[in-house]
Amino acid sequence: MGRDTRHEAIIHLISKMREVSVQYLVERFGVSEATIRKDLTFLEEMGYLVRTHGGAILAEDRNQEVPLPQRESRNLEEKLAIVARAREFIHEGDTIFIDSGSTCRLLAREVRDMTIRVICHSLGVYEELKAAPNLSLFGLGGSYRKDAESFIGPIAVDNLKYFQIQTCFIGAASFNEKGIFAAQNIIEAQLKSEVLAASQRRIILADHTKYNTFGFSVFARPGDFDILITDRGFQGRDTLTALGIEVVMA
The missing domain is CATH 1.10.10.10 (Winged helix-like DNA-binding domain superfamily/Winged helix DNA-binding domain)
Known part of the structure; x- marks a missing residue:
């Protein structure tokens, strides 16, 4: 070896x-x-x-180590509003990337009836879309992380080179008033960062409870993405807008 x-x-x-x-x-x-x-x-x-x-x-940040099934039930109303708004940025025939995490899995459920191409590394996203009749589904592969139900690591990152992504939808474990977005660990952060770099339009999905919480591994700063979609409970819109970040409230 x-x-x-x-x-x-x-x-x-x-x-x-x-x-x-x-x-x-x-x-x-x-x-x-x-x-x-x-x-x-x-x-x-x-x-x-x-x-x-x-x-x-x-x-990794062990303070954020909560199993995915538990996270899926948290702030469900806010997450559903976010994914409904996110769908408005997707058009028939698009090629998109959907990240792992509870909000992104809900987005996958929202687009099952569309004729699009979806690239993913999340088992949950795959489960939501595998039977969608008009949708083409592509997986990145890599090392499987059970608690996050996603495939990560160098193989997943390397396989990005085979795709052109029109719009990516990325989840975040935390973000702050400086417009810094973070993941739970460096392996996840690296993949998110590479997806952002490979995408034409870059959208982050995060509900208000993620704001001003500590993030261990940074994957994006102002200029690394185009739009943040969050819910109406978010109180930092003016702060992030002043940094040049487009904030869409759902």
């Missing part, structure tokens, strides 16, 4: 297990302890993990 393949495998393991030991990785990959330590050092420098005594843990 080459170094890059091993790095991808380590990312997959740590995204699934949250914590791994050097000894476990040595036995898993049949390489020396020195090699594994070099791998972990490299992946820490890339932001994927944090070294610990004898191993590593996933670099």
Whole structure:
């Protein structure tokens, strides 16, 4: 196994297990302890993990680690308003990207009757759209993260090069008055950032409860996206508009 393949495998393991030991990785990959330590050092420098005594843990904000099924029932009325507004930005024949997360899954449910192409990395989005009769569905692949029900990592990022995206819809774990949007961990943030860079029109979906909460891994700042769609409970519209961000209230 080459170094890059091993790095991808380590990312997959740590995204699934949250914590791994050097000894476990040595036995898993049949390489020396020195090699594994070099791998972990490299992946820490890339932001994927944090070294610990004898191993590593996933670099993420554990304060936001809430299982997806629990998140889906929170602020449901606001999320439904957001996705109804988001649908207005989608037209028949479009090619769009739908991110992972509870709001994005609701958006997938909203577009099932459309004749469009959807690129996704979320199992939940796939489940919503797999039987849609007139819709073409494309998956990015990658390492599966069970609690987020999504595929992430270098494979997912690399596969973006095969698509031209007209409009992307990205979820956020948090955002603040400086127009900084964040994800739960660096692996998710990297994919979101790459999708934004690959898309012609870039839309972030976030309800008001995400505002001015701490975010661990930044994926967007003002200028990195075009529109924020949020609900009418959001109190920071003037603040973000002053930064040049178009805020659409749902």
